[in-house]
Amino acid sequence: MALELRNQAVNVNEIVSNHGTERHHLMNIVRDAQDAFGCVSGDTAKAIADAMGIHMVEVEGVVSYYHFLTRKPSGKVTIYLSKGAAPSINGVRELTSVLEEVTGSKFRKSGADDAVGLEWTSCIGMSDQEPAALVDGVVITNIDADKAGSLVAHLVNGGDPKEFSTETGDGKNSSDRIHAMVNNNIRKKGEIIFGDRIVGDAIRKLVAMEPSAVLDEVKNSNLRGRGGAGFPCGLKWDFCLKNEAANRYIVCNADEGEPGTFKDRVLLTEQPELVFEGMAVAGYVLNAEEGIMYLRAEYEYLYEYLLNVLNKMREANLLGCNIAGMDGFNFDIKIQLGAGAYVCGEETALLESTEGKRGEPRDRPPFPVSNGYMGEPTAINNVETLSAAARIIEKGADWFKSFGTEKSAGTKVLSVSGDVERPGVYEVPFGITLAELLREAGGENAKAMTVGGPSGKIVSSADFGRRIAFEDMATGGSMVVFGPDSDILQIANDYMEFFIEESCGRCTPCRVGTTLLTRHLEKIRAGRGTKSDINYMINLGKVITGMSRCGLGLTASNPVLSTIENFSELYDGLLTGEEFVPIHDMDLAVRIGREIANFN
Amino acid sequence: MTEKPKVATASLAGCFGCHMTLLDIDDRILSLIDLIDFDKSPIDDIKELGDCTVGLIEGGVSNSENLETLREFRRKCTILVSMGDCATSGGIPAMRNTVPLKECLEEAYLNGPSVVDGVIPNDPDLPSILDRVYPCHEVVKIDYHLPGCPPSADSIWAVLNFLLSGEENLELPYELIKYD
Numbered sequence: 029m030a031l032e033l034r035n036q037a038v039n040v041n042e043i044v045s046n047h048g049t050e051r052h053h054l055m056n057i058v059r060d061a062q063d064a065f066g067c068v069s070g071d072t073a074k075a076i077a078d079a080m081g082i083h084m085v086e087v088e089g090v091v092s093y094y095h096f097l098t099r100k101p102s103g104k105v106t107i108y109l110s111k112g113a114a115p116s117i118n119g120v121r122e123l124t125s126v127l128e129e130v131t132g133s134k135f136r137k138s139g140a141d142d143a144v145g146l147e148w149t150s151c152i153g154m155s156d157q158e159p160a161a162l163v164d165g166v167v168i169t170n171i172d173a174d175k176a177g178s179l180v181a182h183l184v185n186g187g188d189p190k191e192f193s194t195e196t197g198d199g200k201n202s203s204d205r206i207h208a209m210v211n212n213n214i215r216k217k218g219e220i221i222f223g224d225r226i227v228g229d230a231i232r233k234l235v236a237m238e239p240s241a242v243l244d245e246v247k248n249s250n251l252r253g254r255g256g257a258g259f260p261c262g263l264k265w266d267f268c269l270k271n272e273a274a275n276r277y278i279v280c281n282a283d284e285g286e287p288g289t290f291k292d293r294v295l296l297t298e299q300p301e302l303v304f305e306g307m308a309v310a311g312y313v314l315n316a317e318e319g320i321m322y323l324r325a326e327y328e329y330l331y332e333y334l335l336n337v338l339n340k341m342r343e344a345n346l347l348g349c350n351i352a353g354m355d356g357f358n359f360d361i362k363i364q365l366g367a368g369a370y371v372c373g374e375e376t377a378l379l380e381s382t383e384g385k386r387g388e389p390r391d392r393p394p395f396p397v398s399n400g401y402m403g404e405p406t407a408i409n410n411v412e413t414l415s416a417a418a419r420i421i422e423k424g425a426d427w428f429k430s431f432g433t434e435k436s437a438g439t440k441v442l443s444v445s446g447d448v449e450r451p452g453v454y455e456v457p458f459g460i461t462l463a464e465l466l467r468e469a470g471g472e473n474a475k476a477m478t479v480g481g482p483s484g485k486i487v488s489s490a491d492f493g494r495r496i497a498f499e500d501m502a503t504g505g506s507m508v509v510f511g512p513d514s515d516i517l518q519i520a521n522d523y524m525e526f527f528i529e530e531s532c533g534r535c536t537p538c539r540v541g542t543t544l545l546t547r548h549l550e551k552i553r554a555g556r557g558t559k560s561d562i563n564y565m566i567n568l569g570k571v572i573t574g575m576s577r578c579g580l581g582l583t584a585s586n587p588v589l590s591t592i593e594n595f596s597e598l599y600d601g602l603l604t605g606e607e608f609v610p611i612h613d614m615d616l617a618v619r620i621g622r623e624i625a626n627f628n
Numbered sequence: 629m630t631e632k633p634k635v636a637t638a639s640l641a642g643c644f645g646c647h648m649t650l651l652d653i654d655d656r657i658l659s660l661i662d663l664i665d666f667d668k669s670p671i672d673d674i675k676e677l678g679d680c681t682v683g684l685i686e687g688g689v690s691n692s693e694n695l696e697t698l699r700e701f702r703r704k705c706t707i708l709v710s711m712g713d714c715a716t717s718g719g720i721p722a723m724r725n726t727v728p729l730k731e732c733l734e735e736a737y738l739n740g741p742s743v744v745d746g747v748i749p750n751d752p753d754l755p756s757i758l759d760r761v762y763p764c765h766e767v768v769k770i771d772y773h774l775p776g777c778p779p780s781a782d783s784i785w786a787v788l789n790f791l792l793s794g795e796e797n798l799e800l801p802y803e804l805i806k807y808d
Contacts, residue, residue, distance in 0.1 A: 560769070607769060608768065608769035610766060610767050610768070611766050612762065612766060612767075614695060614758075614762075614767060616759075617695075617758040617759045617760065617762070618692050618695065618756060618758060620729065620758075620759035621691070621692075621729060621756045621757040621758050621759055622756045624729055624730050624733060624748070625733065625748045625749065625750045625756060625757065626748065626750045
């Protein structure tokens with residue numbers, strides 16, 4: 029034991045010295061420790077803290093926060109199975125029992141003794157090829173009972189997850205540095221994001237322009253944020269520019285965590301240069317020299333590949349010093365991997381995480397444009413927004429505005445999954461109706477769909493005439509389609525469980541409110557609900573929306589509120605006529621107490 | 629003389645602090661008894677609950693007696709008010725909810741350092757303890773919640789006056805719902 033500890037201390041010191049002792053390296057250090065030891069135990073946390081000169085609590089705080097960092101091992105190797113709406117539609121429930129049978133382990137109850145541990149994880153960005161799982165960062169898609177059996181057999185025999193399958197997906201997924209069984213499933217290419225282009229065009233065009241002219245072009249294009257909120261990109265950069273500072277940072281938000289969205293996965297696979305060029309455009313406008321891409325842990329399988337793309341771009345003088353031959357245009361990009369936390373897609377939580385801390389959202393204001401990464405002005409944009417910005421520089425604002433609607437210029441890349449014949453990525457001009465999209469994807473008989481994932485809205489077929497545009501239904505692009513047999517309230521229930529799981533717990537309305545809403549929804553689904561429960565849920569939903577600290581809480585009530593609005597008949601059909609029914613079984617509450625105290 | 633409206637009060641799993649604060653309305657209690665008659669209440673020691681206009685409940689629901697009392701109040705009171713934080717949220721007694729009941733009882737009656745020949749109480753005359761402490765509104769329909777630990781005498785006074793006035797919308801002034 030003592031020897032083991034000593035060895036561990038040596039290893040930990042190595043890990044720490046590989047990265048450095050500054051606080052912001054902590055995320056990378058604990059990630060490496062997790063990889064090396066299969067968990068970050070109290071001893072490891074202590075050793076890391078000692079080596080970094082910080083308190084152990086800071087290390088444990090980070091470890092306990094993220095899903096893929098654990099304090100105890102969960103099996104010698106762990107299968108993280110994705111759960112959510114798309115996995116459910118594709119049969120993850122049946123797969124659960126198959127996996128438990130072949131591994132002999134139990135979900136959430138796996139320990140060091142299990143050869144193969146089983147854990148749940150929220151959407152891993154593979155909704156178009158579910159059921160899917162992560163094993164040591166390797167993505168396994170389209171898992172059926174046979175594949176589950178052979179995967180487990182491979183892992184039990186000590187096989188490397190990377191070598192489980194020689195099957196590779198389409199496009200660059202088959203390239204050496206990705207070599208994943210993931211499929212792109214690009215069903216529809218638009219002109220802007222997936223249009224043909226030559227790498228470097230945006231940067232070559234860029235250096236011929238004044239930074240102010242570049243900013244004007246982006247402003248003129250009316251480009252709005254593609255993450256869902258739709259903040260005007262040019263305005264954000266302008267705010268950032270107006271904050272005097274020695275350093276500014278460009279951050280690309282590649283923490284695509286909204287269940288049902290996977291378009292950034294495809295963009296990063298097929299058009300990574302475009303994304304990085306977009307970051308360089310922002311860097312040029314804002315006179316920033318450093319860009320950071322925050323890549324969600326689930327996409328770690330793209331990490332080596334993206335690093336290689338960056339290297340090639342450096343070699344081609346598209347990144348680094350004096351880019352494209354322009355004196356003084358220095359800009360480079362590093363990639364920060366996450367460790368599994370939905371809320372890190374929120375920009376201030378993402379910054380905290382990038383600084384090596386728990387990914388808890390900050391209070392806003394101040395906004396990142398004035399106090400961002402390391403307190404410096406920072407522009408944070410979505411992968412797709414930056415890609416569009418690069419294309420705007422290449423082809424001009426007028427060209428960009430020729431797509432979409434007046435208020436929503438350009439195209440939107442949508443992730444379509446669920447009950448459709450052709451799940452995958454669709455780049456469509458803004459203004460397309462939901463019905464048109466369903467026709468293209470082969471989901472005409474849908475009875476409902478999610479526009480914008482759990483944090484968006486669940487709409488019924490009555491709304492299929494509505495348009496995807498900022499002036500009608502704004503969305504980050506997660507479109508999950510539900511066929512005629514779907515249980516809509518079950519879906520809302522699953523979405524609420526997701527928010528309970530992903531709430532960071534810091535503010536009460538979100539932490540407690542999501543659970544209360546869910547319990548009441550369950551009560552109604554069990555046929556014990558009353559009209560007063562509906563009123564309670566509406567009021568509670570308003571409190572959660574209005575009182576939470578960040579965007580997660582702001583939208584966490586949507587699965588309930590939007591189904592009450594759009595599927596009121598489902599709720600009404602389940603209500604009892606009684607005025608009040610307690611949420612708990614009080615007879616059971618009495619019985620439990622009597623049994624423990626041995627009453628006769 | 630027409631009959632005055634009746635008010636009943638009960639303290640379930642609470643500390644009687646809310647009832648003590650009710651007495652803090654001082655000489656206004658003289659005006660109050662002009663307005664109402666007290667029915668069952670710890671203040672007057674009436675044992676049987678009659679039909680009442682208003683019931684004030686202090687404390688959460690921790691045992692089977694609390695449960696019965698609360699249900700009886702619901703049956704017999706037109707308006708039922710959760711008074712104070714224990715009634716509205718479980719309060720201090722609900723701290724035991726974080727520990728399984730079995731462990732709580734074993735620590736208190738079997739394993740505690742000062743326990744000699746301990747036994748978990750199971751006399752049939754004792755109310756049996758519930759698995760958890762529940763706020764009142766999770767057990768019966770509650771019409772109004774009056775938060776505070778305790779709510780101030782002024783806010784209890786204001787709420788009683790409002791409820792007896794038969795008006796529609798209660799809006800307590802900010803001073804009465806400010807707790808820091």
